Amino acid sequence: MTRLAVTEKIIETKVRKQIQWKDVAAALGLSKEWVTAGCLGQMAFSLEEAQKIGAIFDLDDMDIKWLQEVPYKGSLPESVPTDPLIYRWYELVNVYGTTIKALIHEEFGDGIMSAIDFSMKLEREPDPKGDRVSVILSGKFLPYKRY
Amino acid sequence: MTRLAVTEKIIETKVRKQIQWKDVAAALGLSKEWVTAGCLGQMAFSLEEAQKIGAIFDLDDMDIKWLQEVPYKGSLPESVPTDPLIYRWYELVNVYGTTIKALIHEEFGDGIMSAIDFSMKLEREPDPKGDRVSVILSGKFLPYKRY
Amino acid sequence: MTRLAVTEKIIETKVRKQIQWKDVAAALGLSKEWVTAGCLGQMAFSLEEAQKIGAIFDLDDMDIKWLQEVPYKGSLPESVPTDPLIYRWYELVNVYGTTIKALIHEEFGDGIMSAIDFSMKLEREPDPKGDRVSVILSGKFLPYKRY
Amino acid sequence: MTRLAVTEKIIETKVRKQIQWKDVAAALGLSKEWVTAGCLGQMAFSLEEAQKIGAIFDLDDMDIKWLQEVPYKGSLPESVPTDPLIYRWYELVNVYGTTIKALIHEEFGDGIMSAIDFSMKLEREPDPKGDRVSVILSGKFLPYKRY
Amino acid sequence: MTRLAVTEKIIETKVRKQIQWKDVAAALGLSKEWVTAGCLGQMAFSLEEAQKIGAIFDLDDMDIKWLQEVPYKGSLPESVPTDPLIYRWYELVNVYGTTIKALIHEEFGDGIMSAIDFSMKLEREPDPKGDRVSVILSGKFLPYKRY
Amino acid sequence: MTRLAVTEKIIETKVRKQIQWKDVAAALGLSKEWVTAGCLGQMAFSLEEAQKIGAIFDLDDMDIKWLQEVPYKGSLPESVPTDPLIYRWYELVNVYGTTIKALIHEEFGDGIMSAIDFSMKLEREPDPKGDRVSVILSGKFLPYKRY
Amino acid sequence: MTRLAVTEKIIETKVRKQIQWKDVAAALGLSKEWVTAGCLGQMAFSLEEAQKIGAIFDLDDMDIKWLQEVPYKGSLPESVPTDPLIYRWYELVNVYGTTIKALIHEEFGDGIMSAIDFSMKLEREPDPKGDRVSVILSGKFLPYKRY
Amino acid sequence: MTRLAVTEKIIETKVRKQIQWKDVAAALGLSKEWVTAGCLGQMAFSLEEAQKIGAIFDLDDMDIKWLQEVPYKGSLPESVPTDPLIYRWYELVNVYGTTIKALIHEEFGDGIMSAIDFSMKLEREPDPKGDRVSVILSGKFLPYKRY
Amino acid sequence: MTRLAVTEKIIETKVRKQIQWKDVAAALGLSKEWVTAGCLGQMAFSLEEAQKIGAIFDLDDMDIKWLQEVPYKGSLPESVPTDPLIYRWYELVNVYGTTIKALIHEEFGDGIMSAIDFSMKLEREPDPKGDRVSVILSGKFLPYKRY
Amino acid sequence: MTRLAVTEKIIETKVRKQIQWKDVAAALGLSKEWVTAGCLGQMAFSLEEAQKIGAIFDLDDMDIKWLQEVPYKGSLPESVPTDPLIYRWYELVNVYGTTIKALIHEEFGDGIMSAIDFSMKLEREPDPKGDRVSVILSGKFLPYKRY
Incomplete structure (x- = not known):
């Protein structure tokens, strides 16, 4: 359950230091969608990434080790x-x-759209009638294996 | 519960006559995403649209009236x-x-991405490592009203 | 989960100092319905509002920062x-x-009554047979987008 | 379960004959909110009311008897x-x-807002930024009895 | 959640000092059913009652304030x-x-038996084949309002 | 599931012939509470009782046999x-x-109030402030066996 | 909730001191089934029994008082x-x-097998094909009261 | 779902012809517990057994085939x-x-009491204070395999 | 829901004609695991396969069309x-x-074992202490995409 | 609930000291599947095994005693x-x-595949199209006892 504690520490520091997710992503050179998911306890980071995140959020060595562990996923x-x-x-x-x-x-026959080999892009779409949230999802199609 | 019966009749005719959703959409001049949702019992059609769908799926007059009713939504x-x-x-x-x-x-502050003033576009994205499913969601941002 | 801790601190101070929600609302110049929802952890406040609330409920700087964060909503x-x-x-x-x-x-066709662009007014309605609770709800009608 | 069958017959006839709920209410001289709830199986009608509804929706004698029975409530x-x-x-x-x-x-102390000694009024509220749904709820306050 | 803490303190003191619910009720001059429900966190007490309960169960000033708050009910x-x-x-x-x-x-037509304007009396009913628990429930009948 | 069919037949005939539960109970010489529970599929009748009920509700021989079977209880x-x-x-x-x-x-120590060796009496209690529903429950106390 | 704390203390001491349930039962002169259920928080003990259990499991006076309270049952x-x-x-x-x-x-007609006036005996049943668990349950038959 | 239909046919015939479970068991030379479970759709019969059951309950050839199929178990x-x-x-x-x-x-260490290599015996235990239901369960102990 | 009807028809014919799943698989030249899953409504067949299955289970043309449709999966x-x-x-x-x-x-890092690019093989494993069921699962490892 | 605390301590130490499950298994001379399940709180260890695990994960004497207790299983x-x-x-x-x-x-008739007399083997299966996870499950077949 300790990965959860790191997530809570990250959120608390974010509020205290008024950090933006997009700035964290920029510091890592990755998308803001994947980095935010990782910081919220859904993805595992590499050592280097975990150290950068540790520096941004004032984490200690043990926290940084936790960030490299694969978490039990599910954020709700x-x-x-x-x-x-x-x-x-x-x-x-x-x-x-x-x-x-x-x-x-x-379009594809029997199979699924992968949620693993998957990326998401979330952006503001300006619109005179009120701006819109635009989200682009891209997942590999995986056909059911026949055997 | 009779709208459900129309949905089942549409699905059965689709299997029997091997109809494609994209062709239904083309006949109506609307997106395949919205038209399919409507045929699967999630949207209400106008009279003219309902008549075209009736012609495609061999529906009777009462079925066509049902297609114009707002359904109880939820497809799962x-x-x-x-x-x-x-x-x-x-x-x-x-x-x-x-x-x-x-x-x-x-990006937007407190509020939601509308699921009503909303559109979806689902397409094949060719990729040498295996084609991908690409989905673009666009929903109006609605800020919480303060009063 | 720390926003929850602020909510609990507010409730505890309210009991201790016998504060009324309507007085909090008056101090902010907003409706008692929206302000109470915010104090109970359902809405995000502006900096100025959060500072006023902090003064009323003896909150510290970190609590005031939390009040400006969009909470995970759901009060039950x-x-x-x-x-x-x-x-x-x-x-x-x-x-x-x-x-x-x-x-x-x-009255409106297919669509919903917004719970976001929404206001509520709750009042006592005097009645000789026993006073009544009167609640006026007002939500923008949002038609389903066709595309 | 037969009251449910009457409800389904009413809905089906409404679709077929394109009846409006407000016209049914006018024929009975009651609010459209209460009459619609009754037609959807949530309230019991008097003999006279049941006969008027029977005439509008082509119901038989047994159906009209069912409309006078107190239903098992819950519409979802x-x-x-x-x-x-x-x-x-x-x-x-x-x-x-x-x-x-x-x-x-x-405002009232310990007790509840009655959902039985209760009325509801639902109306269109014109608004240049998009019309709104206005709903007025009025329920008797019932204090907890002390004994 | 602090009202819950007061409930737990009352229960703990009851066990430690071997207090009987009927004696608490007698001290307040109210029924043992209502007083026990209140001590178990389901009813709000007046100031005077809360002070008497505080004296019996060694509560502090803040606890006594909590006893006067309307609780979030539900004891299971x-x-x-x-x-x-x-x-x-x-x-x-x-x-x-x-x-x-x-x-x-x-007997009454459409409506409910109130659980608010309600009283309960629980007694031992001596019986040679084994004593019985006798419970008398009395709730006001509330007819559905027609409008 | 056929006991359920008998219950539905009884309810339908009751509506059609406008039968009162208390008259059914009087015909059997038992309480209206127990007889109604039995007719609603919660109790088993003796042969003689089942025949009387069959006469009142126009049941056939097979239905009368079903009324003597112990049902799978649970009415909700x-x-x-x-x-x-x-x-x-x-x-x-x-x-x-x-x-x-x-x-x-x-009052009794560890044990329960029986829901089997149990009776219930439901009556109108006239009251100038609005009549009340009075319900008397009586269940044998069963102490936990120690062994 | 403090009875739960006593249960946890008993379990922890059992592990630390390697106590056997059957030895606890022998010390009390009762069956191991009932005594274990009590130690696991499902039964109330008499003063004398509670004191013996307290001696075995190093409990303090307050814990011993808790053991005499009827618990909120349900062990899963x-x-x-x-x-x-x-x-x-x-x-x-x-x-x-x-x-x-x-x-x-x-065998018995309508009624239940009591889970209160009930005993259980659990034993090893030697068997050359692999020993078996033998459990004898004995519960009083309680016929439904007719009234 | 057709095995369920056979179960319902058996129950209906049992009520009509007033058959006793113990007589069915005697006809098969097996315990009444196992045979009843099988007739209620929880066990598979051999061809010979199925034919005997078919004769008792007036089943046709297809029903008798169904009785030999392993059912989807779970009777509640x-x-x-x-x-x-x-x-x-x-x-x-x-x-x-x-x-x-x-x-x-x-008694046994880590493992379970089998619910498959299992038998049950249910009997009346005469008792002057009221007869009791006696149930003997016997299940093979299965130790967890270590590997 | 009609695919479900085809599944039920297949099961019924299997019982009537005493067909073995492994023989169906042999007729199609595919594994018994995949073919059984398909016949039980979890996989889509090609035209040729569907025709062979239709011949074995006496299906009509419409059933054979349904077997080629991708089903709504989930068999429990x-x-x-x-x-x-x-x-x-x-x-x-x-x-x-x-x-x-x-x-x-x-072994693999963050990712999943695919349930789509997946095969299963179920066999009897003879064992003097009682035969065993041996199941070999093989699923492609899919690493989480980073972006 | 203290066995859970030992599990959490093991996981925390594993992260801190970067221990591999397969090395723990090798130290015990057992499969990595069974040992990991035990360390994650699903199996009971012998004294000797518990001491080895205690040495690897810096556990104290009480923790080592807990590892020998049969846990309440269920890891999700x-x-x-x-x-x-x-x-x-x-x-x-x-x-x-x-x-x-x-x-x-x-293949076997009515019965189950044991989840107790059971073993599992999880391995990497190299594959040019992407390595696969191979899992071999082996469980004793247990036929339903007839009696």
């Missing part, structure tokens, strides 16, 4: 999220889930 | 989906949920 | 609330949910 | 609703639940 | 209770629930 | 009931559960 | 147990539940 | 059973689960 | 399976889940 | 695991569960 406290922003994403899966399934199978 | 039979393709999306929300929340708040 | 410990007062609201959703849905769609 | 198929419109209301309870509780107790 | 750790004594009551609701509903509606 | 469709009248009873268990437990143990 | 952390040994018992209930019900009703 | 409709008789067994697992675990491990 | 009716054989596998995940995770990460 | 915090690696195994049970059941019954 309930199976149906209560937070309105995160719930909207769950709602997308609920409303559009069978649509996504139908269209991927129509 | 359980709160944690069992289908591997749809589960991968649920997993994205679970693993990346707090990351998405953190980055949207960093 | 279970998906079906056990507290009788809160349960009555859940019961309203359960008994009247489909009615609300039917009437909004009859 | 899951404890956390999946439909986006209804979920927004559940979200209000989740986000604002403790706020509502705090403010009612501050 | 799970939705289906595991304790055999409490489960038997849950079983009554499960087995006799529809019977109670049918008989109240037959 | 969910573990937390949605019907407001039945929910109030669940709420009593939730709010008063630990109180009931504490008072029974204070 | 989830409704479907994860521990393989305990799960096998849950599986018995799942696979044989309706069989047990059918056979008891065939 | 919910994870926490609502029927009072079956619930008492679930309660035993809940209250005595850790006791059973502790005593088996004390 | 509950999230924790009740069938003892399948539960043992769930137990393996519960008891050994963190072990499997630890060992794969120790 | 939820019934449906959120961690992607462990979820893939749960998905296998969900997708292939009925297939595994069908094939074992076809």
Whole structure:
């Protein structure tokens, strides 16, 4: 459970020192999406990355070791999220889930879109009627093996 | 519950006549993502659209009326989906949920990405290491009202 | 989880110093509904607001920083609330949910009543047969985007 | 379970004959909110009311008897609703639940807002930035009995 | 959550000093049922009552303030209770629930038996075949408002 | 599942012929509480009783045999009931559960109040401030066996 | 919750001093099944028994008082147990539940086998094909009261 | 799902012809516990046994084939059973689960009591204070393999 | 839901004609594991395969079309399976889940073992102490993409 | 709950001293699969093994005693695991569960594959298209006892 303690220390320091996730990402030379996920306890860092993060968030040696461990993933406290922003994403899966399934199978056949060989890009899309959140997801298609 | 019966009739006819979702969308002049969601019982159609869909899927007058009704939305039979393709999306929300929340708040402040004023585009992204599924989500940012 | 600690500190000080929510709201020049929600950990405050709240509830600098962070929302410990007062609201959703849905769609078409661009006003309504609680909810109608 | 069958017959006839809930309410001289809830299986009608509804929706004698029975209430198929419109209301309870509780107790002391001696009024509120849904809830305050 | 701490302090002192609930009730001049519910964190006390309870259970000033706060009610750790004594009551609701509903509606029409304007009296009923627990529940009937 | 079919047939005939539970009970010479529970599928009848019930509700021979079978008990469709009248009873268990437990143990020691050697009496209690529902529960106390 | 703390203290001392449950039972002159259940927080002890247990497990006076309190029963952390040994018992209930019900009703009529006026005896049954666990359960049959 | 249909046919015929489980068992020369479990859809029969059962319950050839199939086991409709008789067994697992675990491990070490190489014997135990249900369970102890 | 109907038809025919899964697999020239999964509604077949299966199980043209559709996967009716054989596998995940995770990460780093590019081989392993079930699972390791 | 504390201490020391599970297993002369499961709190060790583990992970005498106790097994915090690696195994049970059941019954008849008399071997399988995880499971077949 100690990786969780490192995550909480990172969040607390972020609030205290008013650090921005995009600046952390820039310091590591990686995307802000992957770096934030890692800082929030969902990814494992290399030694070098962990040391840079340690420097930014005032972590000690043991914390830096923890950052290199593969964590037990899953960032939400309930199976149906209560937070309105995160719930909207769950709602997308609920409303559009069978649509996504139908269209991927129509295009690719039986298989899945990988959530491992996967990247995400989240950006502001200016719009006179109110800016939009634009998210680009890219996952490798993996066909079911027949044997 | 009768809208569900229309959905099942559409799916059965699609299998029998080997109809493609993209062709249905083309006949309506709308995106394949929105049209498929509607055919799968998640959106309401206009009279004209419902009639075109009725012609494609051999629906009767009552079915066409149902297609114009706002449905009770939610396309999945359980709160944690069992289908591997749809589960991968649920997993994205679970693993990346707090990351998405953190980055949207960093960029926009308190509020949500709308799942109503929202569009989705799903495409094949050719890649020599194996083609990828590319999905672009675009939702209006809605700030929390203060009063 | 530290925002939660600030919420608990606020509640404890409120009990000790016998502070009224409406007085907190008056000090901020905002509605008592929104301010109470914020103090109970559901909204993010501006710097100036957070400082005023800090002064009222004897908070330290770090607490005041936390008040400006967007919290993980959701104020109830279970998906079906056990507290009788809160349960009555859940019961309203359960008994009247489909009615609300039917009437909004009859008036507006497919879409939702926003819970973000939203305000609430709660007041005592004097009545000789026993006073009533009057609540006015106002949420922007958001139509489903077609694309 | 037969009251449910009457509800489904009413909904089906409504779609077929394109009946509006507000017209049904007008024919009964009652609010559209209460009448719709009754037609959707949540309230019991008097004989006279049931006969008027029977005439509108082509119901037989047995159906009209069922409309006078007190139903097993609860209109949603899951404890956390999946439909986006209804979920927004559940979200209000989740986000604002403790706020509502705090403010009612501050004003009235220990007790609840009745969901039985209760009325609701749902209206369109024109707004140049987009029309709003306005809902007025009025419930008798019931103090806890001490004995 | 501090009201919970006061409840735990009361229970601990009760065990240590071997206090009886009926004696606490007698000291307050109220029923043992309501007083016990209050001491177990389900009701709010007046200042005078809280002070008497404080004297009996060695509480400090802050605890006495907490006793006057309306608590978040709900005394059980799970939705289906595991304790055999409490489960038997849950079983009554499960087995006799529809019977109670049918008989109240037959006698009173649509409405509920209040759990707020409510009292309970629990007594030993001597019986040669083994003493019985006798419980008298009395709740105001509240008819559904029509509007 | 066929006992359930008999229950549904009884309910349907009751609505059609406008039968009262208390009249059924009078015909059998038993309490209306126990007889209603039996007709709603929670108790087993003797041959003679089953024949009387069969005569009242137009049942056939096979139905009358089913009424003599011990049913799979449990009359509610969910573990937390949605019907407001039945929910109030669940709420009593939730709010008063630990109180009931504490008072029974204070009076009787470790054990339970039987839900099998148990009777219930439900009556109208006239009251100028609004009539009340009075329910008397009587269950044998069963001490835990020590061995 | 302090009874739980006594249970944990007992378990810790048992591990440290390598105490056997059967020796504790012998010291009390009661069955090992009932005594173990009590030590694991499911039964209340008499003063004399509690003092003997206190001597064996190095408990202080307050702990000994707690042992005489009736506990909130239920020894498992989830409704479907994860521990393989305990799960096998849950599986018995799942696979044989309706069989047990059918056979008891065939022999005794409507009623239950008491879990309160109940005893259990667990022993090793030598067997050349591998020793067996033999468990004898004995519970009083309680017929449903008719009234 | 067709094995379930055979189970329902058996139960219906049992009610119609008033067959006793013990007579079915005698006809097969096996225990009433195992035979009842099989008839209730939890065990697979041999061809000869299935034919005897078919003769007793008026089954056709296809039904007799189904009786020889290994069924999907699990006889209860919910994870926490609502029927009072079956619930008492679930309660035993809940209250005595850790006791059973502790005593088996004390006697045998790490491992389980098999629910497969298992037998059960259920009998009436005459008792002047009220007859008792006696159940003898016997399961092979299976030690965890070390490797 | 019609794919489910094809699965049920296949199972029924299998029982009637006493077909073996391994013979179906041999007729298709594929493994019995993959073919059985497909016949049980978890995989999509090619046209040629579907026709062969149709011939074996007496399916009509529409059924054969359904066999070529990608199904909504998930073969179990509950999230924790009740069938003892399948539960043992769930137990393996519960008891050994963190072990499997630890060992794969120790050998491969952060990533997963694919359940898509995956094969399974199930065989009898003769053993004088009782034959064993041997299962070989082989899944491609997929490292988390960094970006 | 103290066995859990030993598990956490082991994990923390492993991270600090960068210990490999396979080296721990080698020191004990047992498989890495069983030893890791034991270190993660799922198996009981002998005195000698516990002392070796204590030496490797800097444990004290009390910890070493705990390692010899049979733990309450179950290594996952939820019934449906959120961690992607462990979820893939749960998905296998969900997708292939009925297939595994069908094939074992076809080969062995009614019974189960033991999860107790069971071993597991996890290895890297080199593959030019990307290395694979190979897992060999071997469990004794246990036929259902007939009696």
